[in-house]
Amino acid sequence: MGVFLGAALVAAVVMLFILQPVVKGLHASLDREEDELTETEARKRVALLALRDVEYDYLAGKLDDEDYQALKAELTAEALAALDADEKARTREEGGAAGPADLEAEIARARALLEGGPECVACGYRNQEGSRFCSACGTPLMAQPTN
Template sequence: MLFAAGILVILAVAVLVLEPIVRGSRASLERTNDEMSEAEATRRVRLLALRDAEYDYQMGKLDEADYRSLRAELAAEALAAMEAVEAEKGGGPNSRVSPAPDALEAEIAAARAGLRDGTTCGACGHGNPAGSRFCASCGQALHLSGSTSA
């Protein structure tokens, strides 16, 4: 009887001590994820829109004039989103880190190459390594097109 009561006390103390630690670490994890995802998600959405415009143009759904104006608009938005991501990484709004314009061009080029060889995920826009059969980010099956001998 006394033994059982002792165990209950030990359990109660353990819960009281561990609970704030568990809750605290989870809360800080969630906050970090939220901060990461907002600017990062915006950037990803912009790049996906760029990729879609590229795809529509290649499929002949967009004529070249429409494609160029749409692309310029989306590229400006993607650049702004990238600046937000960089500012976030740099730690605060006071550190103004502007990514070089070629950083965006490199991302577009990578998305374009991924679209061509089928490694860019159709669901989330993640660029996967060549030869990937499934998206490393969301697990979506990748539709590999073109030559399979690469």
């Protein structure tokens, strides 16, 4: 139980770490143009906040493992779909002018984090799940030691 609780707490901290900049960014864009919240931004925001709520509910004991896993998978898929849609919408709006490379990198990073892929031992870049080589530096990604 202690180990399980510890793992859950680690997962929650990781989720907070992941969501913090995303949620902050959403707040910033909401403050700027609250009345112009796009459909994709709304979807993304709802999915990410729901994902956070699921973590809280799980930690609070309101969800059992099965519900938690199912909800998390569902919301993660929705958040990723919304991220993709948002990315496309922004690219269209801005004509790909305002730092699209940075934005793409940001979204790729957020997506990789949400998907929980392996982190490169050489450069620390978090790759997409199932990657065999680091997308940033090409280092082969070893399977996690299981000891």
